Amino acid sequence: MVFTKMHGAGNDYVYVDCTKEELDNPSEVAIKVSDRHTGIGSDGLILIKSSDKADFFMEMYNADGSQGKMCGNGIRCVGKYVYDNGLTDKTTVNIDTLAGIKILELNIGTDGKVATAKVNMGCPVLEAADIPMDISALKDYKAVYKDILSNAKDTGLSKVAVKALSEVTNAVVAEKIEVNGGIYEITGVSMGNPHGIVYLDKDIDIKKFAIEQIGPHFESHMAFPERVNTEFIQVVDRKNLNMRVWERGSGETLACGTGACASLVATVLNGMCDIDATLHLLGGDLNISWDTESGNVYMEGPATTVFTGTIEI
Ligand SMILES: N[C@@H](CCC[C@H](N)C(=O)O)C(=O)O
Numbered sequence: 001m002v003f004t005k006m007h008g009a010g011n012d013y014v015y016v017d018c019t020k021e022e023l024d025n026p027s028e029v030a031i032k033v034s035d036r037h038t039g040i041g042s043d044g045l046i047l048i049k050s051s052d053k054a055d056f057f058m059e060m061y062n063a064d065g066s067q068g069k070m071c072g073n074g075i076r077c078v079g080k081y082v083y084d085n086g087l088t089d090k091t092t093v094n095i096d097t098l099a100g101i102k103i104l105e106l107n108i109g110t111d112g113k114v115a116t117a118k119v120n121m122g123c124p125v126l127e128a129a130d131i132p133m134d135i136s137a138l139k140d141y142k143a144v145y146k147d148i149l150s151n152a153k154d155t156g157l158s159k160v161a162v163k164a165l166s167e168v169t170n171a172v173v174a175e176k177i178e179v180n181g182g183i184y185e186i187t188g189v190s191m192g193n194p195h196g197i198v199y200l201d202k203d204i205d206i207k208k209f210a211i212e213q214i215g216p217h218f219e220s221h222m223a224f225p226e227r228v229n230t231e232f233i234q235v236v237d238r239k240n241l242n243m244r245v246w247e248r249g250s251g252e253t254l255a256c257g258t259g260a261c262a263s264l265v266a267t268v269l270n271g272m273c274d275i276d277a278t279l280h281l282l283g284g285d286l287n288i289s290w291d292t293e294s295g296n297v298y299m300e301g302p303a304t305t306v307f308t309g310t311i312e313i
Pocket residue numbers: 011062067068069070071072073074193194229247248249250253255256257258259
């Protein structure tokens with residue numbers, strides 16, 4: 001199998017061009033290539049396919065072989081792959097995923113290759129209790145919605161945001177759950193895949209946070225029958241958030257694009273940051289902004305090719 005290893009802010013996947021040939025057993029291949037001792041070493045596998053509905057289709061698998069519906073860091077790398085390898089000459093590319101079509105704006109570097117990409121990640125869905133709430137439904141309550149966000153921006157009134165959202169949707173923004181004997185406030189946001197956002201104290205050293213001990217307990221918690229990606233967020237100020245992430249199916253990764261978007265949304269709704277902020281992850285920075293008119297979340301960040309090769313599968 002011919003492959004290219006790429007990463008977006010340190011979130012690394014093995015990419016395979018399947019526009020001409022199918023790959024059998026992608027789940028098994030994902031497990032094999034992801035192994036950091038006996039394989040290529042990655043957080044999973046991403047297949048680039050042709051599409052009838054968009055320019056390309058992205059299919060992603062976690063390191064344990066499970067399938068994810070969306071991958072924010074992965075989709076930027078797919079944009080880089082298709083442009084750098086001449087599969088398209090467009091710098092605005094539509095890529096279909098199991099979570100719908102995403103539009104990418106590719107930024108070309110001085111070497112003529114894609115350096116960064118900005119992606120319209122679509123509208124978040126708030127998953128509170130058992131009531132999934134599509135943010136776009138709030139368009140019907142546009143005045144309230146605008147008010148919530150301007151209040152959150154100007155005064156950081158999280159209670160106002162929570163109360164107003166509760167009134168229009170019966171949803172709760174943050175919920176208390178017990179995880180491995182501790183009580184955590186978790187905000188559920190879906191960006192096509194499920195995320196639970198938890199806040200850490202300002203004064204801890206986030207790099208020393210023992211994510212490998214608590215992460216698996218969130219991932220397999222009974223509140224999340226399909227498992228969950230968990231983001232641990234430290235609010236630095238209204239424009240800067242530190243983040244560590246435990247991904248379902250891959251464990252700790254150096255970055256998670258959908259997770260960064262979900263975290264920005266959760267932190268705005270909890271009244272603790274502006275609608276545009278930089279997420280600082282172990283593998284680099286992602287700039288996230290939430291367009292309050294359309295409800296769409298935008299993510300901008302790097303895409304890097306590491307090496308290409310062949311492997312027997
Ligand atoms: N790293 C990704 C998300 C990958 C999928 C996730 N683990 C899931 O199963 O939902 C990103 O950058 O968004």
